[in-house]
Amino acid sequence: MSGQVFHAPFLNLLDEFDFRAVVERHDPKAAERYPGVRSYKSVSEMLKDPELELVIINTPNVTHYEYAREALLAGKHVVVEKPFTATVSQARELMDLAQKQQRSLIVFQNRRWDSDFQAVKQVVEKHLLGDLIEAEFHYDRYQPGLSYKKHKEIAQAGTGTLHDLGPHIIDQAICLFGKPEKVFARIQTNRPEASVNDYLNIVLLYPSLTVTLKSSLLVREPIPAFVLHGVRGSFLKSRSDIQEVTLQGGKQPTHTGWGEEPAAEAGLLHIMTEDGKEIRERFPSPAGCYQEFFKGVYRHIRNGQPSPVALQDALLNMRIIDAALESSREQQVISL
Structure with missing residues (x-):
C-alpha cells in the first residue's frame, strides 16, 4: 500500500526523479500503471542495478534496519519509512553507516x-x-x-x-x-x-x-x-x-x-x-x-540542502x- 499510495505517484510525477524499479516478490503489477518500471524478485537483486541512486524502504518496521543497511552498503541513498527502525541502537548504527558511506539517509515523515x-x-x-x-x-x-x-x-x-x-x-x-x-x-x-x-x-x-x-x-x-x-x-x-x-x-x-x-x-x-x-x-x-517531502529529498541529495526530516529528529x-x-x-x- 505504501509504495502504491505514498511513493510511486510522486516519483513518477516529479521531474526531479526517474522512477526505475520496484521489488515485487509474487505478482508484478507496477509496470501496468508505470510502463518501463522494472520489477525485481528481491531487494538484493535490485540493489545490483548500478543505475539506481535512491532506494525507498517501505517494508514492515522490523525489516527496516536490514534493508536500509543493505542498501547503504550497496552505495545507495536511502529513504526509510517511519518509525526508522525497531530500536534506537539500530537507528544509531544506520546513521553511522550512512556517514561512513557518504550517502543520504532520510526518514519518511509525510x-x-x-x-x-x-x-x-x-x-x-x-x-x-x-x-x-x-x-x-x-x-x-x-x-x-x-x-x-x-x-x-x-x-x-x-x-x-x-x-x-x-x-x-x-x-x-x-x-x-x-x-x-x-x-x-x-x-x-x-x-x-x-x-x-x-x-x-x-x-x-x-x-x-x-x-x-x-x-x-x-x-x-x-x-x-x-x-x-x-x-x-x-x-x-x-x-x-x-x-x-x-x-x-x-x-x-x-x-x-x-x-x-x-x-x-x-x-x-x-x-x-x-x-x-x-x-x-x-x-x-x-x-x-x-510532494514537498520528495522535492526536499532531491535538494538534499543533489544540492546539499538540509534534509526534509533531520536524522536527529528521527533519532529523537x-x-x-x-x-x-x-x-x-x-x-x-x-x-x-
Missing part, C-alpha cells in the same frame, strides 16, 4: 505535509495564541479487530500502535516544539484478541509547555485531532487531510486543488488580540503537499518511543 498540521504550524509560528500552555494531538481510529496485515499483530520490537501511528504525532510535536525534557506515558493493549499495544497516552514535558499525544484503535467518535491553548486563546483542528484518501482512490497528484481540505473542516481560532479585541473565526488550512522520535515504554512499564517520569 504527516509534516498534511493540510491540518500545516494549519497548526501556521498558528504556532505566527504566535497567534501567545505563549503556549498546552497542546494535545490525537491520531485515533476505530479498528476493534485484528489487522489483515498479520505482521502488525505480532508482539515484537517495532510493532503496535506506538510504532505505527505514534511516530506521526511524536514527529509533529518534535517539528513544532523540539526536544522535551521529560516523558511520562501509559501504553496499553485494549482489543480483546490483540497481542500488541493499541493505546498510547504520552505526555511530553517542556519547561513551560505540556504536550499530550494520544492514539487509540478504539475511538468510534472522533474529536479534534489538534487542541492548543495559549495565554491569548485556543485553536481546535480536525484531522482532515485528504491526500491519502485521494491517492487510495487511484487519483494522481496532478489535478487542480490537490490537497485542499473541504471548507467545513477549517480550524477554529478563538483569541483575544493584543488590543483587546475578541476574535472567533474559522482558520482555513493550506493545501496538503506530500525513537528515543521518545523507548522512554514512553520505560515510563509505562515503571510508572515513572523519564528524563531525556
Whole structure:
C-alpha cells in the first residue's frame, strides 16, 4: 500500500526523479500503471542495478534496519519509512553507516505535509495564541479487530500502535516544539484478541509547555485531532487531510486543488488580540503537499540542502518511543 499510495505517484510525477524499479516478490503489477518500471524478485537483486541512486524502504518496521543497511552498503541513498527502525541502537548504527558511506539517509515523515498540521504550524509560528500552555494531538481510529496485515499483530520490537501511528504525532510535536525534557506515558493493549499495544497516552514535558499525544484503535467518535491553548486563546483542528484518501482512490497528484481540505473542516481560532479585541473565526488550512517531502529529498541529495526530516529528529522520535515504554512499564517520569 505504501509504495502504491505514498511513493510511486510522486516519483513518477516529479521531474526531479526517474522512477526505475520496484521489488515485487509474487505478482508484478507496477509496470501496468508505470510502463518501463522494472520489477525485481528481491531487494538484493535490485540493489545490483548500478543505475539506481535512491532506494525507498517501505517494508514492515522490523525489516527496516536490514534493508536500509543493505542498501547503504550497496552505495545507495536511502529513504526509510517511519518509525526508522525497531530500536534506537539500530537507528544509531544506520546513521553511522550512512556517514561512513557518504550517502543520504532520510526518514519518511509525510504527516509534516498534511493540510491540518500545516494549519497548526501556521498558528504556532505566527504566535497567534501567545505563549503556549498546552497542546494535545490525537491520531485515533476505530479498528476493534485484528489487522489483515498479520505482521502488525505480532508482539515484537517495532510493532503496535506506538510504532505505527505514534511516530506521526511524536514527529509533529518534535517539528513544532523540539526536544522535551521529560516523558511520562501509559501504553496499553485494549482489543480483546490483540497481542500488541493499541493505546498510547504520552505526555511530553517542556519547561513551560505540556504536550499530550494520544492514539487509540478504539475511538468510534472522533474529536479534534489538534487542541492548543495559549495565554491569548485556543485553536481546535480536525484531522482532515485528504491526500491519502485521494491517492487510495487511484487519483494522481496532478489535478487542480490537490490537497485542499473541504471548507467545513477549517480550524477554529478563538483569541483575544493584543488590543483587546475578541476574535472567533474559522482558520482555513493550506493545501496538503506530500510532494514537498520528495522535492526536499532531491535538494538534499543533489544540492546539499538540509534534509526534509533531520536524522536527529528521527533519532529523537525513537528515543521518545523507548522512554514512553520505560515510563509505562515503571510508572515513572523519564528524563531525556
